[in-house]
Amino acid sequence: MGLITQNAPEGDSTSQTWLSRAKTPVPASFLHTEFVGTFAVQTWETDSGNLALIYPLTATSGTTTAYRALRQHHGENLASQYACLVIPQIRTQVIHPYTPSLLARDTTGHTEEYETSWQQLALVLGQPAPYWFHQLRDRDALSGWYPGAPPALVPAADIATPVAALTELAADEPAGSPAAEVCWYLARDVRRRGHRGVSHDIDELRKEASAGGDAAHLVLGAVPAPLHRPDPEEPSEMIRRAGWLTITERRDVLAHRVADFAQSWNAGADWHTGDVTELDPDTCSTAREWAARLTHAPRDQPPTVLEKRLLDNGNDPERDVLLHDPVAGTPVLHRQPDTPHADMLTFSLQRLPTRSQLATLTLSNGNAWVRTDDGTLWLAPERDGYGVGYGYSGTGCLTLARLVDALLDDISAPAAAPDDTPAPRGLFTLLQKSDDTTYTRAQLIAARTRTA
Template identity: 65%
Template structure:
């Protein structure tokens, strides 16, 4: 999205026609140094009209100029205008008419009302030299701190700054030989490095082609290039190894496991975890929910939370008085909402697979929740993937998903929760669930009969 300042008209290339601070003449620019403020690396030049900041985010590819300026103002206070006249933020998004050249957005500290786009050529003209750019996979703090005009690019192992791999390698280094958790973590760390190297190498090649053709890329220099990869692309562990690894990690309580779990949430949302969606259960709503709630026990209050407990607390906690419980059958945490109010709203995680060999005996639909009762009389929340919900009593994706789930669980109780590309269930089974009342129990015989129609 193009941003303009002072309602200036667009020149057709996403830039404002009205002259901004960067477009005004300035005396010789002298590089000062790099400073690190909040989440940003800030390179500073002095000019006779004030300081210029070139900023790279250290936690994401992009950053908003106003947000960066606010961070600088918090750090420098009333001295900000004396130190910086203009803040220029390097982006990973690219110019519309030169798709391999990184965007630059600027903000005039004194009197600016909106950010505006500028070019590397305009910035180079002001500084008297090309400005440096670090691709987001190469934004190494030490190499940025060491940069000086005319320096060759640093050689940096490529990685994704939004998904740092340090926790992965530290956890793997401490695991015993043959550990699924170690195999999983080594794979993920190497995959991140491999992807970062491949993408950055491609971007640099295209940027250099743009520069050779006289594009705006000719007016910047690279702050870093990726280090050579000494290993081939990693081979992904089997699903069994991945799930065993995550099961081990999500049961842990240490800070390192929490950091690895945070990586997984950013990487693929915890696709291979044994848990799926977070659901809310109200025991006062039906007898089935009350039966399930009676088996819950208090969580261990004398220890830090497990990975799963912390994820539930971080994502679903609403008050300090919420109480953490544990479902000893499913092995998942449960969060009780503010018990001082008398409420019995419980939040918990579904499983992606039911850890049982006992066949499906009944499907219980009650108060909007789907339950599975197995022949050994154990009650389970129906398996469900995060973002791919199940439901009943209406004609929609949730009911289609539930019908597919029931279809496979009738044959294999440990089958995984439904994926978007799984084949459809028999139409009659879907129609049975589509027309289900608010509370109903379907026996195995009834479900098989509907499937066989």
């Protein structure tokens, strides 16, 4: 049910704003809802001019982007169409943590962005304005709203994490597809979190309204529709990694959208690749040895998910060259010759796909390399956001020491994580004092047994 307007407002302290000057001898008339770009614009007609109550349909929240969209739509007639633009925020107020903040901007006179209250807005409109939580901004529900309408029942779907790409990809997959299982789980988990989050916020908002807070001067445009499924069960790590391996090798736009979702959701934690690594074969002999095995990637096909991520890190898509590492199975970007950065970009792996044990660790030009007994050269495994380092007493060196300790026992051990068992003191001491060098397996084993 909607919330009820209570006491008369005290007025806005910013006396030069349109909202503080507008007089409403009769309630404002609600005209319509229209969609301008990625904004839902609800227009109210008052005796002092029209007011636009604007709801972003993306994660945008400030008035500047909305102002530009409306200015582009109406041109020089914007000021004659609207006297004031008001945008409810995703963030909440400090004093009332579940009451959404309001930002306003006048189209003439005081055109700086300013804060206002739901109480002040209700005074100008002569009635409470609707609020739509960002998880519930459904186009059909927004366009069908009118004053006095009961809150629409909307399936919770956070505008910052849309799941359409996940469900579309999963719907086209065959039975038993790990990619489909990963996508269905993520979509359902996001919807579950959105439902619980907005339900909690609405409960708290109603408590603040009943206590006479600013939330008492708004109504809800929508509430979450009931969930009819039990909480989803997360797929096993093997299925998650198999699913993402399939997705990141695809070249279609749907896979790119799903990958973008994964990057914003958990940084692709279950991908087989880790961090993007910079390499310069011109100044590093180890990198030069690695670069000698690279082959050219197909030029007559769209990029895979991983290739596109590297291209997005490049300088010039028309001049940068995509290569392929046939051993690691990862793409490589050879950047244009006049770039001020390192010559090549590639991905480290989160696990090394080999059974051959660690033979040497090479530290060169800021990178860590593992050579296995079969002579294969690998970049040391890394997780995105938890890179390895050496030659200093810091997190990167601790991460590398943990990794080396694990790889000595199991070459396919995953890249080190912050909550792993602390590194042996002897290995950390060795690596933090290291310059560019190569250590044998025997030297590393001896170091980890030392206590100082």
